[in-house]
Amino acid sequence: xxxxxxxxxxxxxxxxxxxxxxxxxxxxxxxxxxxxxxxxxxxxxxxxxxxxxxxxxxxxxxxxxxxxxxxxxxxxxxxxxxxxxxxxxxxxxxxxxxxxxxxxxxxxxxxxxxxxxxxxxxxxxxxxxxxxxxxxxxxxxxxxxxxxxxxxxxxxxxxxxxxxxxxxxxxxxxxxxxxxxxxxxxxxxxxxxxxxxxxxxxxxx
Amino acid sequence: xxxxxxxxxxxxxxxxxxxxxxxxxxxxxxxxxxxxxxxxxxxxxxxxxxxxxxxxxxxxxxxxxxxxxxxxxxxxxxxxxxxxxxxxxxxxxxxxxxxxxxxxxxxxxxxxxxxxxxxxxxxxxxxxxxxxxxxxxxxxxxxxxxxxxxxxxxxxxxxxxxxxxxxxxxxxxxxxxxxxxxxxxxxxxxxxxxxxxxxxxxxxxxxxxxxxxxxxxxxxxxxxxxxxxxxxxxxxxxxxxxxxxxxxxxxxxxxxxxxxxxxxxxxxxxxxxxxxxxxxxxxxxxxxxxxxxxxxxxxxxxxxxxxxxxxxxxxxxxxxxxxxxxxxxxxxxxxxxxxxxxxxxxxxxxxxxxxxxxxxxxxxxxxxxxxxxxxxxxxxxxxxxxxxxxxxxxxxx
Numbered sequence: 001x002x003x004x005x006x007x008x009x010x011x012x013x014x015x016x017x018x019x020x021x022x023x024x025x026x027x028x029x030x031x032x033x034x035x036x037x038x039x040x041x042x043x044x045x046x047x048x049x050x051x052x053x054x055x056x057x058x059x060x061x062x063x064x065x066x067x068x069x070x071x072x073x074x075x076x077x078x079x080x081x082x083x084x085x086x087x088x089x090x091x092x093x094x095x096x097x098x099x100x101x102x103x104x105x106x107x108x109x110x111x112x113x114x115x116x117x118x119x120x121x122x123x124x125x126x127x128x129x130x131x132x133x134x135x136x137x138x139x140x141x142x143x144x145x146x147x148x149x150x151x152x153x154x155x156x157x158x159x160x161x162x163x164x165x166x167x168x169x170x171x172x173x174x175x176x177x178x179x180x181x182x183x184x185x186x187x188x189x190x191x192x193x194x195x196x197x198x199x200x201x202x203x204x205x
Numbered sequence: 206x207x208x209x210x211x212x213x214x215x216x217x218x219x220x221x222x223x224x225x226x227x228x229x230x231x232x233x234x235x236x237x238x239x240x241x242x243x244x245x246x247x248x249x250x251x252x253x254x255x256x257x258x259x260x261x262x263x264x265x266x267x268x269x270x271x272x273x274x275x276x277x278x279x280x281x282x283x284x285x286x287x288x289x290x291x292x293x294x295x296x297x298x299x300x301x302x303x304x305x306x307x308x309x310x311x312x313x314x315x316x317x318x319x320x321x322x323x324x325x326x327x328x329x330x331x332x333x334x335x336x337x338x339x340x341x342x343x344x345x346x347x348x349x350x351x352x353x354x355x356x357x358x359x360x361x362x363x364x365x366x367x368x369x370x371x372x373x374x375x376x377x378x379x380x381x382x383x384x385x386x387x388x389x390x391x392x393x394x395x396x397x398x399x400x401x402x403x404x405x406x407x408x409x410x411x412x413x414x415x416x417x418x419x420x421x422x423x424x425x426x427x428x429x430x431x432x433x434x435x436x437x438x439x440x441x442x443x444x445x446x447x448x449x450x451x452x453x454x455x456x457x458x459x460x461x462x463x464x465x466x467x468x469x470x471x472x473x474x475x476x477x478x479x480x481x482x483x484x485x486x487x488x489x490x491x492x493x494x495x496x497x498x499x500x501x502x503x504x505x506x507x508x509x510x511x512x513x514x515x516x517x518x519x520x521x522x523x524x525x526x527x528x529x530x531x532x533x534x535x536x537x538x539x540x541x542x543x544x545x546x547x548x549x550x551x552x553x554x555x556x557x558x559x560x561x562x563x564x565x566x567x568x569x570x571x572x573x574x575x576x577x578x579x580x581x582x583x584x585x586x587x588x589x590x591x592x593x594x595x596x597x598x599x600x601x602x
Binding site for chain 1: 516517518519520521524525528537538546557558561593594595596597598
């Protein structure tokens with residue numbers, strides 16, 4: 001549908017950020033960052049690095065640079081995120097979600113949402129790195145995974161990833177994660193999380 | 206730099222040949238049902254049979270051995286689906302095909318791969334032959350894989366992604382020696398290299414119209430005379446009862462004209478494409494570091510060049526090339542909407558991260574050496590731009 005409208009899979013904003021990416025980390029060696037985060041794996045097709053400079057008195061991000069290995073939506077969402085956070089207080093930046101980035105880009109095709117989720121993870125990793133370096137380990141919010149399906153060892157993070165990857169119902173969730181395929185005791189909790197993440201990322205009830 | 210629009214994705218589909226367009230315009234006047242006995246019907250019937258003759262002569266078959274179907278995918282589905290036909294009334298039932306094992310390869314087109322998986326779920330055992338780093342099957346593995354339970358072997362003639370061409374004559378010899386039926390998907394090979402069903406000695410062979418400058422929505426299946434067969438689509442006497450449904454008269458007319466034109470142009474075009482491909486390959490190898498060429502270096506379609514770039518993702522490369530006016534395709538997962546990169550590249554041992562960064566250029570009759578020059582001009586800066594922002598590429602300095 002979108003292709004027919006503007007002959008591009010993506011919105012004009014995505015296209016602009018993809019063709020003219022902002023804030024690329026050009027000289028990695030000489031850039032003196034206050035925090036650095038690297039997430040993803042090139043084997044999965046995405047790997048992102050974000051570095052930030054921080055005004056230590058005001059706790060505000062003064063610069064954000066990045067490098068990313070990934071598709072057009074990965075490049076565009078990292079670029080858009082870097083623009084969003086410059087001048088933003090650390091606390092606020094910490095809570096940016098993929099949905100915020102997607103909104104900034106005017107939307108992404110649903111099957112490309114998972115390409116955009118690494119940016120905010122890399123940013124949080126960079127902010128955590130800043131807190132660690134500056135003696136504020138108590139501010140680091142650990143994102144520890146919680147095991148939901150004991151039989152198949154599936155965590156809430158994996159459920160979130162499956163939702164971002166397109167799972168919309170319990171069956172699709174099972175197809176992707178294999179959760180609940182042994183004893184089935186986790187079904188209610190898994191469905192609860194499924195609905196939560198659907199709402200978080202896609203605004204669906 | 207003048208902006209151009211260059212189509213280099215001919216393995217995906219091709220534009221209509223000018224002669225096909227002309228034939229289609231004339232064919233639009235044919236509205237009679239080819240099954241009708243009156244003059245309107247007879248005219249349409251005549252055009253269909255004329256096209257059947259052209260397709261038959263294109264592959265050195267007899268006209269009655271050619272069945273028109275809706276696509277190459279339908280032809281492949283038809284052949285494979287015979288292995289689950291429980292009917293005793295069709296000829297495959299008599300041949301006791303149902304439930305027998307299928308042997309195919311790990312680099313087939315998705316219409317073979319997905320159909321095989323589906324058949325497996327319904328109780329048909331499937332074996333997948335491995336391929337070497339160039340995409341070639343191993344004849345010893347093939348011979349060893351065939352058992353008394355094997356009902357069909359299906360090996361594609363030329364691969365759509367990497368262009369590797371199998372030795373179908375030898376493959377068929379091994380298979381038929383053991384009394385097993387043999388099918389080859391020649392959708393990519395046909396029109397790019399000679400395809401002769403007598404010389405190849407195959408039982409079934411698949412063709413598609415839109416890969417050879419014909420219309421979309423038309424394909425053909427060669428079925429050797431006397432070979433067990435059952436239709437996928439039932440309920441009509443059309444195509445000698447082997448494919449029900451009122452014939453796609455216009456598509457058939459277009460496909461007939463397309464093979465006729467291919468027959469005239471193919472040989473000189475292949476030589477031209479080979480020169481262009483060499484120039485492109487050498488030019489890119491000389492101007493872009495950390496590039497890898499996939500597929501067989503010599504046993505390959507003259508028009509197909511597949512390559513991977515370290516540290517650059519395929520969809521990003523494709524879209525930058527598209528902005529520069531060049532249309533190609535990629536084996537990257539991101540472009541397909543799945544999480545897995547090309548099964549063909551993975552089967553040939555290309556590392557996953559490089560499979561994500563693969564690009565296929567497939568030349569066609571409209572491409573010239575000027576297009577190659579243009580591509581050589583725009584390609585290196587695009588790879589440089591992507592690598593400069595890549596977190597997975599370190600430039601050697």
